[in-house]
Amino acid sequence: MSTAQESLTKTEAFFNKVSQKLMDENLWFAIGESVLKIIAILIISGLLIRIGKIAIHNFFKVRTRAPLRISERREATLMKLLENILSYAVYFISIMMILSALTINVQAMLAGAGIVGLAVGFGAQSLVKDIITGFFIIFEDQFSVGDYVRIGPFEGTVEEIGLRTTKIKSFTGEINILPNGSIIEVTNFSLYNSVAVLDIGIAYEGNIEYAEKVLQEYLETTTEKYPELVKDPELLGVQQFGASEVVLRIVAETLPMKHWYIGRQLRKDIKLVLDEHGIEIPFPRMVMYSRQEGAGQKELGK
Template identity: 50%
Template sequence: MINGKDIQTFIDKYIISENEWSILLSATIRIALIIIGAILAIKYGKKVIRKVLKVQVRGPLQVSERRSLTLVKLLESVLVYVVFFIAVISILPIFHVEIKGLLVGAGVGGVALGFGAQSLVKDIISGFFILFEDQFSVGDFVRIQNFEGTVKEIGLRTTKVRASTGELHIIQNGLITEVTNFSLNNAIAIIDFNITYEGDIEHAQQVIEAHLETMPKQYEEMVDTPKFLGVQNLGPAGVTLRITSEVKPMTQFKISRAIRKEIKEVLEANNIEISFPKMVLYNQQ
């Protein structure tokens, strides 16, 4: 038979008292407010960062649009780290965790881990030099060591490069020793094509140059009129002729394809034969 003492013991052991409910509710509300405040701080902080850098692009202290995009990504990343750190530090006292002791312990631990964190420091310093020297920015097409692709993000520790085939390469900033940036300056499209040895090179040159004069009106990527350079090589398949065109950064592939297509059509329209490898068989008898 259950007596009053057993009931009281059960209540004391398993049922939360009114005072405890009040403490739990208060702690939950405080944690919720801190989390909501952190989310709002990140949201509006990002807006402020974007607005400030947008003004900088248009203001007297000129910042290029490509560099502005890179700084936005980096500052947003720093903002998230700082806000979440402050939020965690604010939530811990609610669980009666001593912040001072934790910070002192973190300081001692930081000294102990200092030697092991040299690579981290190197990555961060290298990342800042990449930004301040404007070596490359988000959206640039680069080659870093053996990796080639479009820069998607420059963080405090790593740089993310997406290859043209879809792979995402994540490279530590401290390991970046060689960078080739294809997006800073105008590019040169180089087009080689062959005509037969029997073909009239001067006639081919006249026809091609006349057509090249019309191409800048069709393609805004062309900085100047393409140039016919002449005979590049005498090969087994025919006479190799070369055309070059100065174009805007990273548009050389598109313009090369367009010039090849139109030169083929022009040569065929003027009865100039494009050469191709041929096999000739001789009978010894």
């Protein structure tokens, strides 16, 4: 028998063997059973995650009516963290069950993963550092979801705090994802009241005492108009002498992160009040002299 005939015979034998396997009813029954198990696992996993999240939300709703409760910002952080932990746990169990449905020895794989994990653990120090740092951020309540913070060069609102990363949404909409292990210094603007500082310029020709009186009368009415103010703004007095103005300083204590809004509103109102009382807010002026006029005046002087 030639070599070509031998290879043809082997090929036919291989295809016959494959066709016999494909025609085996037990094989297709096993495949169908595995597919049904996987679909059932995915559906149950999705339901468990959804039911678990609803239970977490309901738990914190009950907490809001309790006499002893933690702050809303901390509740939002813990709620998001518990949802993430629930999702990770369900996904891990689902993957193990799917592998088991595919007749893969999960126990042997986990044992091997333990040995490999021990070797890889020395190179995963950054991951461990991220998780430990994330735990202490939440435990010490350094910042929470909804807080406005500055971390390094990034500044914005905390969208999510996980065990490994923190997401910060900047003012222009970008999402900055920071590993928790890289968070060294944090400036939290949302823990305490903010202060709006306003510098108001009055012309040197104006009556400073009258301007202070007008401003003081207006400031005493602001807390009724703006609930974001903690108390009446305070007129400190003359802050400095500018090139063409006397600068008066006003400070206003506001609720956390409301100082920008209050500052804009007060500047608008103060401009209208000063205009109403005829108090001039100076603006830059340019005076031009002609040399010819100056020379003519000298000749007339002679």
